[in-house]
Amino acid sequence: MNGIREIKKTGSEIIDGALEAICALDKNAMELAQQRLDMLTKPKDSLGYLEEFAKRIAGITGEKSPTISSKTVFVFAGDHGIAAEGVSAFPAEVTPQMVLNFLAGGAGINVIARHVGATVKVVDIGVNADFDDAPGLLKKKVVRGTGNIAKGPAMTRQEAIDCIEVGIEIAREFSAPGAIFGTGEMGIGNTTPSAALVSVFTGLCPAEVTGRGTGIDDKSYARKVEAIEEALRVNTPDATDPMEVLAKVGGAEIAGIAGLIIGAASERVPVVVDGFISTAGALVASRLHPEVEQYLFASHSSVERGHRAALDAIGIRPFLDLNLRLGEGTGGALAISSIEAALKIFNEMATFGSAGVSEQE
Amino acid sequence: MNGIREIKKTGSEIIDGALEAICALDKNAMELAQQRLDMLTKPKDSLGYLEEFAKRIAGITGEKSPTISSKTVFVFAGDHGIAAEGVSAFPAEVTPQMVLNFLAGGAGINVIARHVGATVKVVDIGVNADFDDAPGLLKKKVVRGTGNIAKGPAMTRQEAIDCIEVGIEIAREFSAPGAIFGTGEMGIGNTTPSAALVSVFTGLCPAEVTGRGTGIDDKSYARKVEAIEEALRVNTPDATDPMEVLAKVGGAEIAGIAGLIIGAASERVPVVVDGFISTAGALVASRLHPEVEQYLFASHSSVERGHRAALDAIGIRPFLDLNLRLGEGTGGALAISSIEAALKIFNEMATFGSAGVSEQE
Numbered sequence: 001m002n003g004i005r006e007i008k009k010t011g012s013e014i015i016d017g018a019l020e021a022i023c024a025l026d027k028n029a030m031e032l033a034q035q036r037l038d039m040l041t042k043p044k045d046s047l048g049y050l051e052e053f054a055k056r057i058a059g060i061t062g063e064k065s066p067t068i069s070s071k072t073v074f075v076f077a078g079d080h081g082i083a084a085e086g087v088s089a090f091p092a093e094v095t096p097q098m099v100l101n102f103l104a105g106g107a108g109i110n111v112i113a114r115h116v117g118a119t120v121k122v123v124d125i126g127v128n129a130d131f132d133d134a135p136g137l138l139k140k141k142v143v144r145g146t147g148n149i150a151k152g153p154a155m156t157r158q159e160a161i162d163c164i165e166v167g168i169e170i171a172r173e174f175s176a177p178g179a180i181f182g183t184g185e186m187g188i189g190n191t192t193p194s195a196a197l198v199s200v201f202t203g204l205c206p207a208e209v210t211g212r213g214t215g216i217d218d219k220s221y222a223r224k225v226e227a228i229e230e231a232l233r234v235n236t237p238d239a240t241d242p243m244e245v246l247a248k249v250g251g252a253e254i255a256g257i258a259g260l261i262i263g264a265a266s267e268r269v270p271v272v273v274d275g276f277i278s279t280a281g282a283l284v285a286s287r288l289h290p291e292v293e294q295y296l297f298a299s300h301s302s303v304e305r306g307h308r309a310a311l312d313a314i315g316i317r318p319f320l321d322l323n324l325r326l327g328e329g330t331g332g333a334l335a336i337s338s339i340e341a342a343l344k345i346f347n348e349m350a351t352f353g354s355a356g357v358s359e360q361e
Numbered sequence: 362m363n364g365i366r367e368i369k370k371t372g373s374e375i376i377d378g379a380l381e382a383i384c385a386l387d388k389n390a391m392e393l394a395q396q397r398l399d400m401l402t403k404p405k406d407s408l409g410y411l412e413e414f415a416k417r418i419a420g421i422t423g424e425k426s427p428t429i430s431s432k433t434v435f436v437f438a439g440d441h442g443i444a445a446e447g448v449s450a451f452p453a454e455v456t457p458q459m460v461l462n463f464l465a466g467g468a469g470i471n472v473i474a475r476h477v478g479a480t481v482k483v484v485d486i487g488v489n490a491d492f493d494d495a496p497g498l499l500k501k502k503v504v505r506g507t508g509n510i511a512k513g514p515a516m517t518r519q520e521a522i523d524c525i526e527v528g529i530e531i532a533r534e535f536s537a538p539g540a541i542f543g544t545g546e547m548g549i550g551n552t553t554p555s556a557a558l559v560s561v562f563t564g565l566c567p568a569e570v571t572g573r574g575t576g577i578d579d580k581s582y583a584r585k586v587e588a589i590e591e592a593l594r595v596n597t598p599d600a601t602d603p604m605e606v607l608a609k610v611g612g613a614e615i616a617g618i619a620g621l622i623i624g625a626a627s628e629r630v631p632v633v634v635d636g637f638i639s640t641a642g643a644l645v646a647s648r649l650h651p652e653v654e655q656y657l658f659a660s661h662s663s664v665e666r667g668h669r670a671a672l673d674a675i676g677i678r679p680f681l682d683l684n685l686r687l688g689e690g691t692g693g694a695l696a697i698s699s700i701e702a703a704l705k706i707f708n709e710m711a712t713f714g715s716a717g718v719s720e721q722e
Contacts, residue, residue: 041462042469043450043575047691048664048684089404089721097718101402106711108403114709115702214404215721303409321680322699323409330408334702338683338695341476348475350467357458360450360576 005290010243012161015259018168019289021266025059033058039351043360049319053297053339054346060270060295061177065347068340069178071118073329074170074260075102075109076185076253078126079145081154082231083189087224089214092145092188096129099186102328103134109184109328116337118182120329121174125166126187126252140166143252149193149231153248160247160255167259168266175267182299182336183260183271183278184329185253188214191304194280196228196249198310200239201283206232209306211276211325242287250284257281262288265295272297272339274332275324276304279311286314299335300324366651371604373522376620379529380650382627386420394419400712404721410680414658414700415707421631421656422538426708429701430539432479434690435531435621436463436470437546437614439487440506442515443592444550448585450575453506453549457490460547463689464495470545470689477698479543481690482535486527487548487613501527504613510554510592514609521608521616528620529627536628543660543697544621544632544639545690546614549575552665555641557589557610559671561600562644567593570667572637572686603648611645618642623649626656633658633700635693636685637665640672647675660696661685 007019033055038044045051057066077099083092101107102122105114113120123138124131128145131137142162146154155163174181191213198209206228212221235248246255258281264271265285273282273296286292293315300320301307311318319338324331352359368380394416399405406412418427438460444453462468463483466475474481484499485492489506492498503523507515516524532542552574559570567589573582596609607616619642625632626646634643634657647653654676661681662668672679680699685692713720 040469041459041467042687046575046685046687047469048686050683050685091719091722094719097716098402101711101716101718104711104716106402106709106716108401108408108706108710111705111709112702115698115705214407319682320699321682322411324407324411325409326403326407334699337476337698338681341473341695344472344476345469348467348472349469350462350465355458355462355465355467357462358452358455361452 008242008288010161012165014165014168015161018262018266022289022291024291025294026062029062030055030059032064040349041352041355041357047345050342050345053342057270057343060268067178067343067347068180070176071180071336072121072174073109073113073118073182073184073333074121074123075329076123076125076256078187078252079128080187080189080193080251081146081148082150082192082227084148085150085223085227086220087192087227088189089216090188095186095188096127099127099131103136107328108326108330109333112330112333116333118333118336123170123256125163125256138170142166146251149196149235149249150227151234153235154193154250155247157243157247160243163252163255164259167256168263171260171263171267175269179269180336181260181264181269181271182329182332183257183274184332185257185277185327187251187253190251190253190277192224192228193249193251193254194277195306196231197245197280198283198306199228200237200245201287202309202313204309209309211304211306242284246284254281258284261285261292265292270295270297272299272332272335274299274329275302275327276307277327279307283310283314297335297339300331369603369649371522373526375526375529376522379623379627383650383652385652386655387423390423391416391420393425401710402713402716402718408706411703411706414703418631418704421629427704428539428708429541429704431537432541432697433482433535434470434474434479434543434545434694435482435484436690437484437486437617439548439613440489441548441550441554441612442507442509443511443553443588445509446511446584446588447581448553448588449550450577451549456547456549457488460485460488460492464497468689469687469691470694473691473694477694479694479697484531484617486524486617499531503527507612510557510596510610511588512595514596515554515611516608518604518608521604524613524616525620528617529624532621532624532628536630540630541697542621542625542630542632543690543693544618544635545693546618546638546688548612548614551612551614551638553585553589554610554612554615555638556667557592558606558641559644559667560589561598561606562648563670563674565670570670572665572667603645607645615642619645622646622653626653631656631658633660633693633696635660635690636663636688637668638688640668644671644675658696658700661692
């Protein structure tokens with residue numbers, strides 16, 4: 001490792017084009033933002049990361065007075081062949097059942113999204129079931145569940161590319177001035193491929209990055225770690241080829257999230273990353289483009305072992321500590337509200353001059 | 362120390378009455394809340410502290426389906442004689458200037474409160490200036506600034522009692538079904554008495570609990586620690602007599618916050634505690650009544666050294682990590698929104714039965 005990080009070509013015109021379109025943040029906009037932040041009636045830097053959020057969104061969007069006008073949480077759903085190995089506390093049928101629950105507005109993410117004024121879009125990218133058309137459902141199925149990674153690859157390389165392209169396409173469709181995206185997911189068994197990806201990209205062994213997902217007992221946990229070890233032995237993914245890693249031991253919804261992030265960054269739209277699975281998707285994106293983390297906001301610190309390692313590998317820092325492990329984008333949706341508060345601080349607070357408040361001595 | 366904690370009598374009929382009115386949480390309501398939480402379409406306990414928040418508010422209010430219908434942040438303002446020792450980066454005139462900024466809606470707390478749908482009430486409990494009547498201002502002045510604690514007591518015992526009574530009175534006036542309170546403060550120099558209080562109640566030495574407040578340099582910081590050491594030497598506060606500690610090395614707004622918390626707990630209203638100064642006030646309340654922490658929600662982990670020690674001494678845990686050090690109740694206001702989300706989760710999420718989702722195996 002010489003420390004130089006580079007954009008990885010994938011062979012897909014759409015993906016490579018989006019990766020090349022990702023720019024560095026607008027330093028001028030960030031400098032102007034810092035000047036304004038320092039004029040507001042508060043001790044310098046006293047609003048901590050809220051100030052950093054506002055400054056960074058100025059840099060992402062290039063806007064002098066960035067605001068948020070649309071908030072969308074994308075819940076990517078997919079099934080996993082590895083679920084057959086007994087790595088989850090829930091049966092695989094729960095994936096399509098929860099998709100219907102999202103569409104009916106009854107899941108955790110629906111409640112929190114309503115609370116923060118965000119819209120939920122459910123993306124069927126890999127569920128092993130068929131859905132009727134429904135408001136809020138994006139039908140983008142690439143696979144009907146992945147292969148069992150303990151026995152072979154999750155997907156072909158082309159399927160992984162297709163999944164990332166779906167994410168990019170969605171990002172482009174929903175990008176607009178003032179947009180912010182949240183990532184969410186649903187897929188029984190999906191902490192297993194997530195842990196496999198994090199293990200490959202960080203070099204940590206499976207046991208160090210594997211948690212209990214929806215809440216499995218000691219026996220199932222031991223089996224889960226073993227299954228990931230088998231997946232890495234059988235598939236021998238090459239850590240320097242992120243597309244190969246994703247195809248061999250990843251998942252459709254994880255790839256979709258990676259694509260959404262790449263697409264959003266190429267369109268200069270900020271993305272709030274949710275928990276462990278979303279972060280695994282973000283890690284894939286950051287391995288394809290070294291600067292993608294500048295467009296990302298980490299929301300919460302998950303209970304799931306391995307989440308912190310994945311965040312550190314990307315270089316993002318969560319600010320909510322709520323012991324969450326639900327996924328769906330719930331932590332990200334809560335975080336969007338704090339990021340929106342940061343922009344309101346930036347735009348609405350009085351300055352020392354306007355309020356007649358004496359400055360620091 | 363035999364580990365037994367008891368209610369401390371203060372000699373004030375109002376305070377002692379409020380302390381005696383504080384009950385344990387409603388265990389039956391909490392059990393019913395847990396049963397409902399376990400029926401919702403999510404892995405058991407997967408919404409972590411959000412579930413705990415909902416359950417605890419059921420216990421606080423005794424309601425089967427608790428909701429939040431009014432959110433109020435009380436910003437207690439007071440001046441401090443210790444400011445003359447050069448312990449702050451801002452001149453004392455900033456206290457009344459910021460009160461006017463709060464009333465005009467231009468401060469950080471105003472922006473965040475609007476964002477989360479909370480009302481701001483400013484309480485002049487100890488500012489060394491006079492204010493005209495204004496909407497949102499509660500004129501409850503007990504002192505015109507405290508004495509310089511490096512040279513003598515901050516207040517008389519009766520003044521400290523009066524300040525706590527003000528807080529109780531306000532809590533009673535604003536308590537209603539569905540109410541939640543946030544604590545905030547403004548007072549140039551007020552991290553100094555807060556550190557003094559935390560030092561006395563935790564037994565940690567001043568340097569261990571003293572931070573840089575609004576942002577002082579090394580020289581002023583050394584002077585601040587020294588001033589607190591002098592305050593403890595000159596006043597010799599008795600840690601087992603919380604009223605004496607508060608009067609000798611506390612502050613009017615800190616006492617008001619302690620009173621608000623006692624009053625709220627006696628009325629079964631939950632209170633979200635903001636940063637270091639608010640937590641010092643909460644620590645006084647918790648030293649007067651051993652069960653008061655059951656009514657409290659810690660919001661953020663402040664940059665201010667000593668905040669964590671104060672939170673630990675009360676037994677509450679923050680969930681926002683935003684590097685804040687502004688005060689005013691800003692972190693608490695943000696946190697109120699997450700607590701509101703917790704209650705919406707509780708009331709609005711579908712159950713396994715209603716959504717047709719298979720349960721944990």
